[in-house]
Each structure stands twice: as C-alpha cells, then as structure tokens.
Amino acid sequence: MGMKIDWAALGSVFGVSLAATVGLVGLFTLGVVGLARHESATATTAGQGGAGTAGLARAGAYACFALCVAAVAYGIRLIVA
Amino acid sequence: MEHITLLLGIVIVTALVFDFTNGFHDTANAMATTISTGALKPRTAVAMSAVLNLAGAFLSVEVARTISGGLINENGIRTEVIFAALVGAILWNLLTWLLGLPSSSSHALFGGLIGATLMSVGTSGVNGGVVVTKVLIPALAAPVVAGLAALLATRLTYRIGRRTDDRATAKGYRAGQIASAGLVSLAHGTNDAQKTMGVITLALVTGGVLAPGSNPPLWVIVSAGTAIALGTYLGGWRIIRTMGTGLTDLRPQQGFAAQTSAATVILASSHLGFSLSTTQSCSGAVMGAGLGRRGGTVRWSTAGRMFAAWGLTLPAAGVVAAGAEFLTGQGSWGVSVVAALLVVLSGAIWLAARRRPVDHTNVNETVTGEPGARTAPAVTPSPASAGDLSTTIPAPPGSTGEPARTARV
Numbered sequence: 437m438g439m440k441i442d443w444a445a446l447g448s449v450f451g452v453s454l455a456a457t458v459g460l461v462g463l464f465t466l467g468v469v470g471l472a473r474h475e476s477a478t479a480t481t482a483g484q485g486g487a488g489t490a491g492l493a494r495a496g497a498y499a500c501f502a503l504c505v506a507a508v509a510y511g512i513r514l515i516v517a
Numbered sequence: 518m519e520h521i522t523l524l525l526g527i528v529i530v531t532a533l534v535f536d537f538t539n540g541f542h543d544t545a546n547a548m549a550t551t552i553s554t555g556a557l558k559p560r561t562a563v564a565m566s567a568v569l570n571l572a573g574a575f576l577s578v579e580v581a582r583t584i585s586g587g588l589i590n591e592n593g594i595r596t597e598v599i600f601a602a603l604v605g606a607i608l609w610n611l612l613t614w615l616l617g618l619p620s621s622s623s624h625a626l627f628g629g630l631i632g633a634t635l636m637s638v639g640t641s642g643v644n645g646g647v648v649v650t651k652v653l654i655p656a657l658a659a660p661v662v663a664g665l666a667a668l669l670a671t672r673l674t675y676r677i678g679r680r681t682d683d684r685a686t687a688k689g690y691r692a693g694q695i696a697s698a699g700l701v702s703l704a705h706g707t708n709d710a711q712k713t714m715g716v717i718t719l720a721l722v723t724g725g726v727l728a729p730g731s732n733p734p735l736w737v738i739v740s741a742g743t744a745i746a747l748g749t750y751l752g753g754w755r756i757i758r759t760m761g762t763g764l765t766d767l768r769p770q771q772g773f774a775a776q777t778s779a780a781t782v783i784l785a786s787s788h789l790g791f792s793l794s795t796t797q798s799c800s801g802a803v804m805g806a807g808l809g810r811r812g813g814t815v816r817w818s819t820a821g822r823m824f825a826a827w828g829l830t831l832p833a834a835g836v837v838a839a840g841a842e843f844l845t846g847q848g849s850w851g852v853s854v855v856a857a858l859l860v861v862l863s864g865a866i867w868l869a870a871r872r873r874p875v876d877h878t879n880v881n882e883t884v885t886g887e888p889g890a891r892t893a894p895a896v897t898p899s900p901a902s903a904g905d906l907s908t909t910i911p912a913p914p915g916s917t918g919e920p921a922r923t924a925r926v
Binding site for chain 2: 452
C-alpha cells in the first residue's frame, strides 16, 4: 500500500494554476478593453488628443495579446513535448 | 497481424469503442462553454475539437507504458481482464451520457480494470494506495483548484471591463475562448487517445502478438486517433448541454475565464507531477465562473447529480467489469455472452436516448430535465425564478428567447 501523496507537487499545481489563470485572463481582458477603448476613442473624438489616446490604447492592447499568444504557444509546446 | 485471435480482435474493437465513447463524453470539456456562449456554432465547435483531438493523437511521442498508472499489477494480466474492464467502462460512459452527466472516462476505465482484476486474481492484483493518490485526491482537488481559479479570474475580468460595453468586447472574448478550448482539445487528444493506444498495445502484448515494452504499431495510433476524433465530432450533446447551460448560465466573460482555467489546470497539473482529472477540472471551472459573476448562481441540484456520478464512476464500472470478468472466466461462451450483452445494453441506452434526443439544434436550451420528465406544450418560465431552472419545465424544441437563456452579444 504505497500511499505517498506529493503535497508539494499538488501545492505547486494549485499556485501555478491560480496565478497563470488570473494573470492570463487579466492580461487578455486588458487587451480586449484597450481595443474597445481605442475603437470608441477613434469613433467619438476626431481631435488630435483623441488620436493619441487611441494609439496608446491600441499599442497596449497589442502588447497584452502578444503575451497571451506567447502563453498559448508555450502551452502547445508543453502538450507536444 | 496474422496471430490475432478472435478474443484479441474483440478486445481491439472494444477498446476502439471505448475510445469513441471517451471522445464524445469529453467533447463537453473543451467545447461546452464555447457552444453555450455562442463563441462557436455547435457543429463548428465539435469539428474543431475533433481535428485537434486527431492532431493530438499523433503529436505526442510519449508512449503510454502503463494503462492504469500502477493501480493494478499489469504483469501477466489476462486479455479477458482487459476486455471485461472495457465493457464496464463503456457501459458506465453510455449510462452517464444518457443522463447527461459529465464523468471521467479515465476513472471509468480505472474502475473497470480494478473490478476485473479483483474478480480475476483478487486483492493482491490491486494497489489500494494508488487508488487514493491517483484517483481520489486528483478528483477532489481538481474542481477546487479550477473552480477557484475561474472564480477569481471571472471577478477580475468583470472588474477590469466594468466600464466597457459588452458588444465592443464580445469579439475579443470569443477569440480567447476559442484559443483556450483549442488547447484543451489538443491536450485531450494527446492524453486520452494515448490511453487507448496503451490498452490495445497491452492487449497485443498479453496476446503474444507484440514483445513486452513495444511501441504501438502505426495502425494502432491511426485507429485510436480516428476513433476518438469521430466520437468527439458526433459530440456528446447531452453532456455539453449540462456543462454549458445546465450547471450555470455563462456569459462570454465567464466562458473565457472557465475555459482558460481548465486549460491552465490541465497543462500545469500534467507537467508539475500531479495530474488532476480533466472532467472534474472543467466542471469545476464552469461552476467557479458561474459563482464569479455578480448575481450568478450554480444549479446545485444538477451539480449534486454530477458529484454523485463522480463518486459512483469507479465502483459502478468496477462492479460491471467484475461481472463481465466472471462470465469471461467461464470460457469462450462467456466471452460471447459478454460481447452480446455489451451490444444489447449499448443499443438499449441508445434507444432510450433517442426518446429525448439532444443534438446541435437544441444543445443550448436551458434544460436539465430528468429523462422521462414531462414535456409541456406551453411554457411560461418566470424570469424571477431564473436562479433554478433545473426543476422547471423543459422548453419546447426550437423555441427562442426564453428569459433564462444566456445573453448573446
């Protein structure tokens, strides 16, 4: 009856899952919200100030998405390897 | 392949049937939230999942050397034991599918192997401690880990997006859900198709066709991958309905949080040395996401039936497998009787399912009625009681716009 429960491994699964899920969902939401802001900024404010905010929001959103894509790529690597 | 006996042939076919039920049982894990939130059309979703399952079956080079992970002593296991185990697992998978309950195909197979081994060689063949470490703890921890992660992620995503219009973010969440669901499908293909390859390979070894320690032949890989992909494509719509709309009402934000949590837990657990059960992770993530939204509820009556199914999976598949093993131990007539019973009982379950069919057309109806429940011609669900629809009347097929339906954007 070799009953050895690897609590350390279970704990790290718990911690990593929690951190990665919350981190990724947060990052992705920032990207989605950033893009939505960008759209509304370009739609409502035709002035120069609006364009600047819009550009910043878009750049930030793309940075968030890039990190999420990297996470998915890492996930695929984990599955394949 | 010239030395394949009739028994071995039966075992291989049975293993592929199990693989098929595994596919359609587990489509829900990857695609239920994607379908219920409308991120993908039902048939597109199952097609995508099937393709990724098939790809997954070929991607992994790691061969499943053990089918039970040390649960039973696989040295000198008889081919009949594998057959009996598969029969128990298939029948449990079909029964839970009929009831629309997500349950673990791996646990069904484990239960079948344990039951058949107990009947065949007694308690010496089963490692009781491993049952706790490989089945019990992973099944208990999975929904807690995935549920908590999904709950916190749902809260966060609503908080960050609270001043943003739902319509503007819908496309983004849709893409996010599809990506997470794709990862779950791919991981499923590598894990679960491997399992069937392991079963067939073990059967070929016990039948003396392959040398011990051999890799699965190409035809085994191809047929196992195809069987699981076919099962996935046919889609266990009954289970998808329970997981996607029965446990809770999911909006795109929640679907995304749930699916990301499930994908993360599956990948993290299988690479940090403590595998957690996939079905339990996905169901837990859906419930966590349900609780994470303000005003969101989990239908605990449905969840309770699902928990009961989880608890029963191992013993129920085990009892059936033990009975099957008892019969196969009587000789070749016993094997024939078990094979005939499997066909008859599977057919009966299929016929019972046909009486209240669930398919891609009605998969998103918020209904978790018991089999045989009344079907009322006129339905007036009150919006105020949307918290618990599991006891209300099923909506007529094809009806649209029922109040409790998940909002589409």
